[in-house]
Amino acid sequence: MRPPCEMVVWYVIPTVRSELAKELLKLGMKQKEISEMLDITQPAVSQYISDKRGHGIKFNEEIQKMIKTFAFDLKKGQATKRDIIPRTCQICKKVKTEDIMCQLHKEKDNIPSDCTACMGSDVNCD
Numbered sequence: 001m002r003p004p005c006e007m008v009v010w011y012v013i014p015t016v017r018s019e020l021a022k023e024l025l026k027l028g029m030k031q032k033e034i035s036e037m038l039d040i041t042q043p044a045v046s047q048y049i050s051d052k053r054g055h056g057i058k059f060n061e062e063i064q065k066m067i068k069t070f071a072f073d074l075k076k077g078q079a080t081k082r083d084i085i086p087r088t089c090q091i092c093k094k095v096k097t098e099d100i101m102c103q104l105h106k107e108k109d110n111i112p113s114d115c116t117a118c119m120g121s122d123v124n125c126d
Contacts, residue, residue, distance in 0.1 A: 004096065007104050011056055012095050016067060016088055018054030021045050023071030037074055039081060057100060066091050 017038060024034045031049070035042040047053040059067070070087050073079035079087065095101065 002105075002109055004101055007101060007108065008092055008095070011104055011108075012092055012100075013088065014048070014054030015057040015059070016054075016091050017044075018048035018051070019059065019064070019067045020071055020074075021048040023068050024075060025049055027071060027075040029075060037081065038084065057104070059095070059100070060098060063091060063094055063098070066094060 017040065020038065021034050024037065025031070029037070031042050031045045035045045038045070044053065070079065070083075070091070073083070
């Protein structure tokens with residue numbers, strides 16, 4: 001069984017970046033601006049926007065709202081590059097308290113019925 005942090009790196013962070021890039025695009029930013037803002041390449045932004053990367057998870061409304069607010073704050077200058085890591089971590093922490101991590105484990109790993117790997121989640125992976 002893969003540890004939750006590995007699941008976050010492979011699935012959650014790319015999906016957060018994808019959703020964030022899409023929101024920034026909707027707010028009128030160009031792909032090059034988004035790439036500079038998120039400190040990723042422009043081709044990576046293109047892949048996120050076209051769902052070639054970071055599209056395997058469906059976030060609930062609360063997490064989507066966190067991402068939209070983050071995008072708005074970045075666009076309006078109320079958040080900067082320095083906020084990327086803490087705000088992404090905040091979103092990941094919220095994801096870990098939802099059943100998303102358990103669903104990932106079920107889909108990607110053969111988890112045991114007594115799984116408690118979701119690190120602080122109140123949800124059981126059974």
